[in-house]
Amino acid sequence: MIYPYIPHTDEDRAHMLEALGLSSIDQLFEVVGEDLLLEDSVPIAHRRTEDEVQRMIDSIAQRNIRGIPFLGGGCYDHIVPATVKALSSLPSFVTAYTPYQAEMSQGLLQAIFEFQSMICEITSMDIANASLYDGSHAIVEAALLMVNAKRGAKKVLVSETIHPFALKALKTWVLGTEYEIVLVEEKDGITDFSNLAIGDDVGGLIVQSPNRYGFVEDYTGMAELLHERKALFAISSDPLSLAIQKTPGQWGADIAIGDTQSLGLSLAFGGPSCGYMAVKQPLLRRIPGRLVGITADAEGRRGFTLTLQAREQHIKRERATSNICSNQALAALMTTIHLSSLGWNGMVEAARQSYAKAHYLAHHLGHLPGLDVLNAHPFWCEFPIVFHDAKRMRKFLQELRNEGIFAGVRLSALTRKSADELVLLVAVTEKRSREELEMYIAAAQRVMK
Amino acid sequence: MIEPLLIDKSKKGRLAYCYPPLDLPRSFDHEFEHLPSHLQREGGARLPEVSELDVVRHFTRLSGMVHGVDNGMYPLGSCTMKYNPKLGEEIAQMAQFTQIHPLQDTSTVQGCLSVMYNLLEDLSSITGMSWGSLQPCAGSHGEYTGLKLIRSYFLKRGDLNRTKVLIPVSAHGTNPASAAVNGFDVVEVASNRKGLVDLDGLKSRLTDEVAALMLTNPNTLGLFEEDILKISEAVHEAGALLYYDGANLNAIMGKARPGDMGFDVLHLNLHKTFSTPHGGGGPGSGPVMVNDLLRPFLPKPDIVLREGGYAFDWDQADSIGKVSMFWGNFLVFLRAYVYILRMGSEGLRAAANHAVLNANYLAKKLKPYYEIPYTGGIMHEFVISVKNYKEQYGVTAEDFAKALIDEGYHPPTVYFPLIVDEALMIEPTESESLENLDAFIDAMIRIAKRAKSDPGSLKKAPISTPVGRLDQVKAVKEARVRY
Numbered sequence: 001m002i003y004p005y006i007p008h009t010d011e012d013r014a015h016m017l018e019a020l021g022l023s024s025i026d027q028l029f030e031v032v033g034e035d036l037l038l039e040d041s042v043p044i045a046h047r048r049t050e051d052e053v054q055r056m057i058d059s060i061a062q063r064n065i066r067g068i069p070f071l072g073g074g075c076y077d078h079i080v081p082a083t084v085k086a087l088s089s090l091p092s093f094v095t096a097y098t099p100y101q102a103e104m105s106q107g108l109l110q111a112i113f114e115f116q117s118m119i120c121e122i123t124s125m126d127i128a129n130a131s132l133y134d135g136s137h138a139i140v141e142a143a144l145l146m147v148n149a150k151r152g153a154k155k156v157l158v159s160e161t162i163h164p165f166a167l168k169a170l171k172t173w174v175l176g177t178e179y180e181i182v183l184v185e186e187k188d189g190i191t192d193f194s195n196l197a198i199g200d201d202v203g204g205l206i207v208q209s210p211n212r213y214g215f216v217e218d219y220t221g222m223a224e225l226l227h228e229r230k231a232l233f234a235i236s237s238d239p240l241s242l243a244i245q246k247t248p249g250q251w252g253a254d255i256a257i258g259d260t261q262s263l264g265l266s267l268a269f270g271g272p273s274c275g276y277m278a279v280k281q282p283l284l285r286r287i288p289g290r291l292v293g294i295t296a297d298a299e300g301r302r303g304f305t306l307t308l309q310a311r312e313q314h315i316k317r318e319r320a321t322s323n324i325c326s327n328q329a330l331a332a333l334m335t336t337i338h339l340s341s342l343g344w345n346g347m348v349e350a351a352r353q354s355y356a357k358a359h360y361l362a363h364h365l366g367h368l369p370g371l372d373v374l375n376a377h378p379f380w381c382e383f384p385i386v387f388h389d390a391k392r393m394r395k396f397l398q399e400l401r402n403e404g405i406f407a408g409v410r411l412s413a414l415t416r417k418s419a420d421e422l423v424l425l426v427a428v429t430e431k432r433s434r435e436e437l438e439m440y441i442a443a444a445q446r447v448m449k
Numbered sequence: 450m451i452e453p454l455l456i457d458k459s460k461k462g463r464l465a466y467c468y469p470p471l472d473l474p475r476s477f478d479h480e481f482e483h484l485p486s487h488l489q490r491e492g493g494a495r496l497p498e499v500s501e502l503d504v505v506r507h508f509t510r511l512s513g514m515v516h517g518v519d520n521g522m523y524p525l526g527s528c529t530m531k532y533n534p535k536l537g538e539e540i541a542q543m544a545q546f547t548q549i550h551p552l553q554d555t556s557t558v559q560g561c562l563s564v565m566y567n568l569l570e571d572l573s574s575i576t577g578m579s580w581g582s583l584q585p586c587a588g589s590h591g592e593y594t595g596l597k598l599i600r601s602y603f604l605k606r607g608d609l610n611r612t613k614v615l616i617p618v619s620a621h622g623t624n625p626a627s628a629a630v631n632g633f634d635v636v637e638v639a640s641n642r643k644g645l646v647d648l649d650g651l652k653s654r655l656t657d658e659v660a661a662l663m664l665t666n667p668n669t670l671g672l673f674e675e676d677i678l679k680i681s682e683a684v685h686e687a688g689a690l691l692y693y694d695g696a697n698l699n700a701i702m703g704k705a706r707p708g709d710m711g712f713d714v715l716h717l718n719l720h721k722t723f724s725t726p727h728g729g730g731g732p733g734s735g736p737v738m739v740n741d742l743l744r745p746f747l748p749k750p751d752i753v754l755r756e757g758g759y760a761f762d763w764d765q766a767d768s769i770g771k772v773s774m775f776w777g778n779f780l781v782f783l784r785a786y787v788y789i790l791r792m793g794s795e796g797l798r799a800a801a802n803h804a805v806l807n808a809n810y811l812a813k814k815l816k817p818y819y820e821i822p823y824t825g826g827i828m829h830e831f832v833i834s835v836k837n838y839k840e841q842y843g844v845t846a847e848d849f850a851k852a853l854i855d856e857g858y859h860p861p862t863v864y865f866p867l868i869v870d871e872a873l874m875i876e877p878t879e880s881e882s883l884e885n886l887d888a889f890i891d892a893m894i895r896i897a898k899r900a901k902s903d904p905g906s907l908k909k910a911p912i913s914t915p916v917g918r919l920d921q922v923k924a925v926k927e928a929r930v931r932y
Contacts, residue, residue, distance in 0.1 A: 003799045004791050005532050005724070007882035008806075016810045016883060025802045028809055029704060031673045031826035036705045044571045047793030050536050057787065061545035064560035071550040074774060081466040083501060085542065087508040095517030095533055097525060098730035100862075103914035104854050107452070107514030108729045114455060117931040121494035127930055130730070133586035134774040144630065165774050172748070172770035176600035177632035216488050246488050259774065269561045270551025270775025271586070272732035284928060290730065295924035302451060303916035307924040313589070313626035314865070318635040323626035326587040326720070330728030340455050340504045341465040344496040349468045355484070360473050378484050401554075409552045416763055434472045 004047065067401065068436050070361075072214070072382040072427025073409035074135065074163050075270055076262045078240065078350060079431045081341040084264045088334045098290070098326065102305040109304035112292045112329065115336040122242050122339075122347075123256035124249025125278035130290035131332040132275030132324065135236065135259030136169035139206060141277060141288045141322055142234040142255050143170060146203030147179055148321065149286050150230060153203030155180045159191040161211035162236060164414040170206075189213045189384070190377050193222065204232030204254070209245065212414070213374070214382030214425065216245050223252025232283075238262050239276065241380045243344075243351035254280050264338025265331055274331035285311060288322030353430035354381035357437060361428050364441045368448040371396075382427040384411065392448070393422060399447045405440055451915065452510045455497040456932055465501040495932075514915050515729070516859050522885055526830045526862035526874025527621065527669055529699045529721035531800075534791065537725065537784035546783060551775040555760050561779060562759035566752045568786045572738060575797065576698075576715060577708020581738035582748040583777040588696060590772065591716025591735025592627035592663075597769045598714055598739060598746045599661050599690050600631055605746075605767060611660035611689070617646055619669045619866040624694060633660060640868055644670040644823035646680060655687035665694040666710070667701070669866040669874070670823045671808060671830035681711025690714065690743075698722045699804050699878070700829035703797035714739045723785035734781040748772050803879035804829040807886060811877055814890045818897040822869055830876035832869050838897075839871050842904040846871040849896060851918060854911040856892040 002009075008016075017023065029037060048056070069077045088094075092107070099105030099112075112130045119128035132138045143156045158170060160183050170181050184205070185192050191207055198205075205226055209217040219235065226233045234255035235248040240262040242248075248256035261273035279287050285308065293307035313320040342350065358381045365385060366373040370392050374384045385408070387393035400407040411423035428437070499507075516523070523530035540546075549558055569581055585591040596614065603611045614628040617638045625635040636654055641647040646664070655662075662684050666674045674680065684691045693707040693715030699722045707715050719725050720733035727733070739747060749768040750761035792800060805828050812821055812831045819833040838844045850860030850873065862874040877886060899906055911917065 003796045005534060006796075006799055006803050006879050008803055008879075012883040013806070016806055020809055020813055025806050028802075028805050028828075029701075031675050031828075032701065032705050033675065033678075035678065036709055038704060038706065041794030041798055042574045042703050042706070044574050044789065044794045044797075047796045048790050050791070053536060053787055053790045054540070056790065057540050057543075060560045060563055061543055062560065063563065064545050064549050065553075065557035066545070066548055067553075067557070069550050069553075071552055073552050075551050077548075077550070079468070081501075083465065083504050083508075087505065087512075089538065089542075090509065090512035091519035092512045092515040092517040093729055094538070094726045095519045095530075096515050096729045097523070097528055097530060097727040099515075100525075101516075101850065101854060101860055102919050103851070103911045103916055104516040104859065105514075105729075106915050107511030110452065110454070110514075111508070111511050112729075113930070114932070117454075117456070118494075118496060120931045121496065133590060133732075136771070136774040137586070137590075163774075165771055168749075168771040169773065172597065172772055173630075175597060175769055176604055179632075216484065218488060220487065242490060243494075244484060244490055246490055250491055266547040267550045268547050269549045269558065269779040271773070271778040272780060273774065274732075291930050293924040293927070294929040295920045295927070297917035297919050299917060301916045303919045305919045305921060305924050307921070307930070308928060310925075312622075314622040316626070317622045318625035318629040320622070320626045320629070323589045323593055323623050323630045324587070325589045325621075325623050326727075326731040326733045328586070328728075328732045329730035330726075331732055333729065337504065337508055340497050340499065340507070341501065342496070343459075343463075343465065343498045344493045345498070346464070346466050346468065347494070347496065353468065353471050356471055356473055359483075378488060380484075406550065406553060406557075413552055430468060 067404050067406040069406045070426050070428060070440065071406050071409050073414055073425055074165065075267055076427055076429055077267060077431055078262050078429045080264050080266065080338060083341045084334050084337045087337050088330060093330065093333060099306060102303065106304060109292050111333050111336055113304050115332045116292060118336060118339050119276050119278050122239050123278045124247040125256050126281040127284055127287060128276060128278035129287050130292060131327040131329065132277055132289060133328060134273045134275045135163065136166040138257035138275035138277050139166045139236055140169055140173045142206055142257050143173065144322060145255065145286050146232050149232060150203050152201055154178055154201045155182050156203050157182050157184050157205040159184045159207040160186040161191050162206065162208040163212050188376060189374060190215050190217050198226060198229040198231050202231050204234060206234045206236065208236040210238060210241055210380045210382065213384045214379040215377040216380055219251045240351050243348045244355060245380065254283060260335040263335040265334055272328055272331045274328040274335060286321055289324045289327055350430045354428060357430065357432055358383060358428035361426065361437055361440060365444055368444060370448045381429055382425055385424050385426060387422045390422060396447045400440065400443050403439055403443045405443065452507065454932055455499060455507045456495060458503055459498045461498055463498045463500050465499055465504045521857050522881055522889055523859040524861050524875045524877050525859060526876040527696055529876060529878055531724050531878040532880040533724055533726040534788060537787045540787050541780045541783050546780065559758050562752055564783055564786050566754060566759050568782050569752065571789050572717060572736060575702060576738045577706030578715065578738035579741050580744055580747065581736050583736045583782055584748045584773045585716065585735040585737055586773055586778050587731055587733040588716060588718045588735045589623035589627055591737050592623055593630055594737045594748060594772050595692055595714045595716050596627055596631045596633065598743045601746045601767065601769050602743055603660055610658055613659045615654055615659055615662040619868050620663060620665060621669065621694065621696060624663045643825050644672050645674055645676065648676050648679060651680065652683050655683060655689060657688060659687060659689045661690045661692045663692040663694060665697055667697045667828040670832050671828050672823055673826050673828055675826065677710045685711065696721065697829060700801055702801045703794060704801050708740060714743050719781055719785040724788045725781045725784040732778045732781055734778045800879045807877040807879060807881055811875060811886055811890065815893055818894055830874060832866065832872050832874045834869050834871050835873065836870040838900045842900050844900040844904045844907050846873050848907040848910065849873060851910040852896045852907045853892065855913045858889060858892060
């Protein structure tokens, strides 16, 4: 019997068994014991040919419906240059593993080094790691770093305006540990720092800008306040927004975190995306995950290698800075290719156009009865609108859907709170054409008139 | 052979990508200036300004300095570097999947949800567990999640005393690290002379403070824990739970099931066992599978099949909550699902059969040249020790590994597991043919001979790569981790 992806012929098997002095492969499994060995195959379907699988997947794919997405909530539909798919699909990139053997992984190591450098440049930080799973994971790792970096730290202050799913992930992390998440309340959609209590047991503060509503927050004086109390300051950001908004480094943050999905990764039903973390120099030995550094061989030739591995689980085991092993290397590579293609000017252009188009749509929706555009605070590419009643909101979503438009993300889908049911987050990227914007506006006008 | 950093090829004004001009009324063209000045970024970032061809050549050249499974054999123990079918890549690039937003109305994502639901069903059948969650993004993320389930289970029972996790000394480093991240204290369990869990030693450590025992089976020596049913009984009698690290499931996939062995929770590595590509270190996927006991604690949301279609179910009172941003690494699920569809139930069994056959064949042929300290019941991988070569000729495991690079092979995992001195851990997988195995054996024999006749030459390896052996001390000391 020939199986896909297994090259052995009957003759090969016979030869190998003979070399082992065995008469059947089953003998190699005797150690598992009769009690445990299954007599039959597990109850899943029989094998299919490549063509059969293609047809089957085609019909499954038909059950996904695409629209013109004005959807954000942590995942955005930006333009991705063709170079990203073409180059990130090169087989050696795709089928290699973590570059433990530096000499035969120089290309991968160099690409990661370039990723680290670009993340540092964008966030105005000193050191970036080779990637984390996603934005929520980056926030959890930042919290973990905070409680580990300060003796006696048990609490992490977290703004209520961070992404609701990231907040859920943080709450999962503290479950059953000695740590505590202390929420910093929001006021009118942005973090309210007026009652901030930074005790000795506080490891640091985590905020997000643009925040869960899309608002750009003001962190004036926060770094000084936290550092006075020996607490760390972490800012989570959509990295593309940092082309125009003040960077974590410029705010004086110690840790910059986020997700690079907006830099070259497709929507992909939410994954893979790619978390990033960048820190200031004093936290070099505290950063979780892989780090690639420059060194040289005996002849003085420049080379790249995984470095500072004494932080990591395979060396330090339970005393490691984190349990992370595999990260999101190929997704980080996609971001690297994306940024290499865009350059700084391209990145600014994408951020700037997203800003302009989002404001254009917000401006036009602002004139409609039956809903309010919340724009008391500056925003970048995403803004909330609040409907006056649920019926009209449903009709709005349905009518736009009929036009092939996904009008926005319901805030309640993220927070799971009924209080948020009338809030719709509308995201506009540079990818939305003028025509698509006008379609949205016209349909909205029809429903809300 | 050195490829410059792309930033060093930068030339002001050069473009690799051109955005369409902003076609809004002029007033909006400058709208961005309305971001209050104190919220604006100061200064630019140094990113490459190059042409599209510059980008293409740069990354194409870099890819030429990487060894993947597509380039050659990659017997990296415990990582299961099997062939990654091209069909999976083709399907993972379909716009009907890549252009779907995670927060679309569930009526518009029935395709994605059906892939996830059916994959979970198949994984449940394969592992003998009741259900699972696909949210964890890698193996260690799965460990983190699985241990969190255990923590929540005991918290729910009001059993606050169980703060310890038992872990064999031979375990992957992620096991103790994941336990620590969850606030558990780690207690090591010794191996016996056969390289297996020492049952009496284990029993003596099974106090009422123990929450779980984490086991990899077959273990990192490639040996099946033949006392697994006794271990399971002892663990459960002590009121603790049994965790299965699925790193080595490839050895028994479709042949035996962790659920039948008494494991309460496990994580899989879709990027190992289910043949999704490793991507240079991710994205992987580390689904967590559980029995009925732990099912109420699974991450939210669950995926359910209701009348009218698939849906997310957020109403699980005892759930640990979310562990990733959205639903997990969907495009990895898709590839794993495609692999399972292609292989079918018999194919998965055949994969395990041939993975074990290949490892045993290699071990048998290498035995005359290399010490294999633990040989009782080798499954899908085995560990050789070059301690003798080190003592007699000064040649280390690292030297053997680097010499293999010059032979065109990615080296095995070195210096792991920790219980074997000068270890090389070899996992050929089922993907390699007899001819490939024989060629690898010949290379290993050549290196063994060189180690005796010309040990100095091994110290100089590799010589066929763009750079020679790198100065690790310098890398740490200077810590140059960015341009």
